[in-house]
Amino acid sequence: MRKKILQIAVTAGIGLLSVACSRLDMQDQPKYKPQRPSDFFADGRSERPPVPGTVARGALDVDEAYYTAKGADGKDIDYFPIAVDRDLLLRGQQRFDIYCSPCHGRIGNGMGMIVRRGFKQPPSYHTDRLRNAPVGHFFDVMTNGYGAMLNYAAQVSVRDRWAIAAYIRALQYAENANVNDLPAEARNQIPPPGREITPDSVYEPLAPPDPDFNNFPNVPATPAGVPGVHGAGAAPSNQPERQ
Numbered sequence: 001m002r003k004k005i006l007q008i009a010v011t012a013g014i015g016l017l018s019v020a021c022s023r024l025d026m027q028d029q030p031k032y033k034p035q036r037p038s039d040f041f042a043d044g045r046s047e048r049p050p051v052p053g054t055v056a057r058g059a060l061d062v063d064e065a066y067y068t069a070k071g072a073d074g075k076d077i078d079y080f081p082i083a084v085d086r087d088l089l090l091r092g093q094q095r096f097d098i099y100c101s102p103c104h105g106r107i108g109n110g111m112g113m114i115v116r117r118g119f120k121q122p123p124s125y126h127t128d129r130l131r132n133a134p135v136g137h138f139f140d141v142m143t144n145g146y147g148a149m150l151n152y153a154a155q156v157s158v159r160d161r162w163a164i165a166a167y168i169r170a171l172q173y174a175e176n177a178n179v180n181d182l183p184a185e186a187r188n189q190i191p192p193p194g195r196e197i198t199p200d201s202v203y204e205p206l207a208p209p210d211p212d213f214n215n216f217p218n219v220p221a222t223p224a225g226v227p228g229v230h231g232a233g234a235a236p237s238n239q240p241e242r243q
C-alpha cells in the first residue's frame with residue numbers, strides 16, 4: 001500500500017514538474033553563442049583559445065620545404081619540392097598571367113600595364129641576379145611580399161605558388177635560350193633567320209615596336225590626357241582632380 005502511494009506521488013510530481021517547466025527542451029539549452037562574453041573565466045571570454053601547439057585536422061604542414069621554401073639552414077631552397085611537368089607549367093602560366101602580369105608583364109620584363117600607368121617598376125626577371133636566384137626566392141616573395149610588392153599568400157595557394165615559380169623559370173629560360181639548346185631536328189625547322197641573333201636580341205623579346213614604350217620609363221607610357229590617371233603617368237592638368 002505504501003509502495004502504491006509513493007508511486008502515485010512520484011508520478012504526480014513528475015507531471016507537475018513538466019507543466020511548470022514546459023520550456024525545458026532544446027529551445028532553452030544552457031549554452032553560449034559564439035563570441036558571447038562570460039564571467040565564468042577570468043579573461044571574460046566564453047570561448048577557450050586552443051592549447052598552444054594545437055594543429056587543426058588536415059593542417060599539419062610538416063613539409064618545411066614545400067610550405068616555406070626554406071631548407072634546414074633557413075635559406076631559400078634551390079629545387080622544386082613537387083614534380084614539375086607540363087600541367088604544372090600550364091597552371092603556372094595561367095596563374096602568373098592573372099596575378100603577376102599586371103605589373104611584371106606577360107614575359108616578366110617588369111613592364112605590366114599597371115607599371116605603364118605609373119606604378120613602381122619591378123625588376124625584370126631576366127637580370128643575372130634573378131636568373132641565378134634560388135627558386136625558393138620566388139616562392140618566398142609571393143608568400144611574404146618584397147619591398148613595395150604585397151604578398152600573394154591569400155590569393156595564390158601553396159601549390160600554385162610553386163606552379164608560378166616553375167613558369168617564371170620557363171620564362172627566364174625562354175628569354176635566355178640559345179638556338180643551340182634545341183635538338184637538331186627542331187633546329188632544322190627554324191626558318192632562315194631574317195634577323196641576325198646578336199647578344200642584344202638574345203636578351204630582349206622580339207616584339208613589334210610599341211610606340212607607348214619610346215624612352216620608357218623616362219617618359220611614362222600612359223598617353224597624355226588619359227582621364228583619371230594618377231602617378232607618374234598622369235598628364236599635368238589644370239582641371240581639379242576627380243574624386
Ligand code: HEC
Pocket residue numbers: 096099100101102103104114119120121122123137138141142146147148149152156164
Ligand atoms: C601590383 C604590382 C605587382 C604585382 C601584381 C606583382 N608584383 Fe612582384 N613586384 C612588384 C614590385 C613593385 C616589385 C619591386 C619591389 C621592390 O623592390 O620594392 C616586385 C618584385 C618582385 C620580385 C623580385 C624580388 C627581388 O628579389 O628583387 C619577384 C620575384 C616578384 N615580384 C614576383 C611576383 C610574382 C610571382 C607575382 C604574382 C604572384 C607578383 N610579383 C605580382 C610589383 C608587383
